[in-house]
Amino acid sequence: MGGKNTILTKFALAGTKNGTISVSHLEEPYGNGSFPVVSIGISLKSNAQEPDWKAHIPYENIDELINALKDAKEHFNTEVK
Template identity: 60%
Template sequence: MSGKSTPLASFPLEGTKRGIISVSHLEAPYGKNSESVVSIGISLGGEEESPDWKVHIPYSQIDNLIQALELAKKNRS
């Protein structure tokens, strides 16, 4: 169903022993002719290629996500 995945970055998930957060470019995630997305994955066991959770963000909405994350960071308890 999903197309080619190109890793962009990965880093340790704070508070876990082996967890990682991975960020990739994903082409045709929903089949032929679907728009590319940024895929953000969380793997508790360190398996970057098969995350436990993932979310796909359309490129057109990255700025909205960044704003929301900055707001969350500013307002964290």
């Protein structure tokens, strides 16, 4: 399942020696004709091509996800202070 996966960016996963977070554009994630998604992968051993965990986000939900992540960051910063 899943078509062409194009990694757009990747960066180090905090708290690990070799882990990475990758953000990809994934074509036809659920078979022929399915709409592309953003795939967020978490790899503990820096293999962005085969992440240990991944989440598929429809492009239509990206703005909501960004807002939710900003809220989570604010909550964390408030809790830490």
